[in-house]
Amino acid sequence: MFSPEPIGHIRSPYQNTQQVPKGLGAQHEAEGILDVLPQYEVGLTDIEGFSHLIVIWVFDRAGGFELLGTPPSDNRPHGVFATRSPRRPNPIGLTVVELIRREGSRLHVRGVDMLDGTPILDLKPYLSNIPAEKLRRGWLAEAEQRHKA
Amino acid sequence: MFSPEPIGHIRSPYQNTQQVPKGLGAQHEAEGILDVLPQYEVGLTDIEGFSHLIVIWVFDRAGGFELLGTPPSDNRPHGVFATRSPRRPNPIGLTVVELIRREGSRLHVRGVDMLDGTPILDLKPYLSNIPAEKLRRGWLAEAEQRHKA
Numbered sequence: 684m685f686s687p688e689p690i691g692h693i694r695s696p697y698q699n700t701q702q703v704p705k706g707l708g709a710q711h712e713a714e715g716i717l718d719v720l721p722q723y724e725v726g727l728t729d730i731e732g733f734s735h736l737i738v739i740w741v742f743d744r745a746g747g748f749e750l751l752g753t754p755p756s757d758n759r760p761h762g763v764f765a766t767r768s769p770r771r772p773n774p775i776g777l778t779v780v781e782l783i784r785r786e787g788s789r790l791h792v793r794g795v796d797m798l799d800g801t802p803i804l805d806l807k808p809y810l811s812n813i814p815a816e817k818l819r820r821g822w823l824a825e826a827e828q829r830h831k832a
Numbered sequence: 833m834f835s836p837e838p839i840g841h842i843r844s845p846y847q848n849t850q851q852v853p854k855g856l857g858a859q860h861e862a863e864g865i866l867d868v869l870p871q872y873e874v875g876l877t878d879i880e881g882f883s884h885l886i887v888i889w890v891f892d893r894a895g896g897f898e899l900l901g902t903p904p905s906d907n908r909p910h911g912v913f914a915t916r917s918p919r920r921p922n923p924i925g926l927t928v929v930e931l932i933r934r935e936g937s938r939l940h941v942r943g944v945d946m947l948d949g950t951p952i953l954d955l956k957p958y959l960s961n962i963p964a965e966k967l968r969r970g971w972l973a974e975a976e977q978r979h980k981a
Contacts, residue, residue, distance in 0.1 A: 684892070687836060723899065729914045734962075739926070741833060743833070763875040764868075764875045765876070773954050774834055802833065804922045805924045808914055808969070811969075812964065820957070821878060
């Protein structure tokens, strides 16, 4: 394996998890900054050509994990690997953000749902979608249907 | 930070990186198995409702990193965070696969591009696409245009 090291940190308006929009219909439109450490700035070369980035980060304020849990978007329990729960065996989070602009080693982005100060492990370009007609969203689609009914 | 531990391993037809399709137009249609460790099987509850999964895994056979590199899909160098290069500061890979079926703690999937035996760190449901009209793919779109011309 390997020893994870932050490549930077997230600047976000959220100081605690209660402030992060959650549950069905939650919108993630908050702006924030991916503050990459200066020694990695060269690794951002050409990143401004991509409209969206995949941010891989650490749930650094979550403790332990539970294999079965009830997410904010449903009142039924689901397996942790079928949810975005923070309480995972490896506390790794993933968010797709829109890149607004780059200032050196600082990336201004839209769509953050992480807490301020969250360590970033990796950034990758978002390259392609799954064809909409092929996408099924399991319990989440069912919970949305019940919510609408 | 945390100490990454495998939640399982990937069974793939690829024994070495030369066998993995790469470069422009590479198709990832290979079938494989996400072989989750039995102690985490409960965490897969309800995962079969999702058509696609995000697999987060370790480039366990890559050594070191380079901040600027020339990917197989282009003849020009780009920053590592604008590519899917295995030689990253944190050697974390990400692949979206199609879930074909589940057999207990084994998930049969399509679209693997990992080597056989690759450690899995996390699985997450693929929930939503970026609107196609909002997606820009930077140097990759440019390389494709040059390739077609």
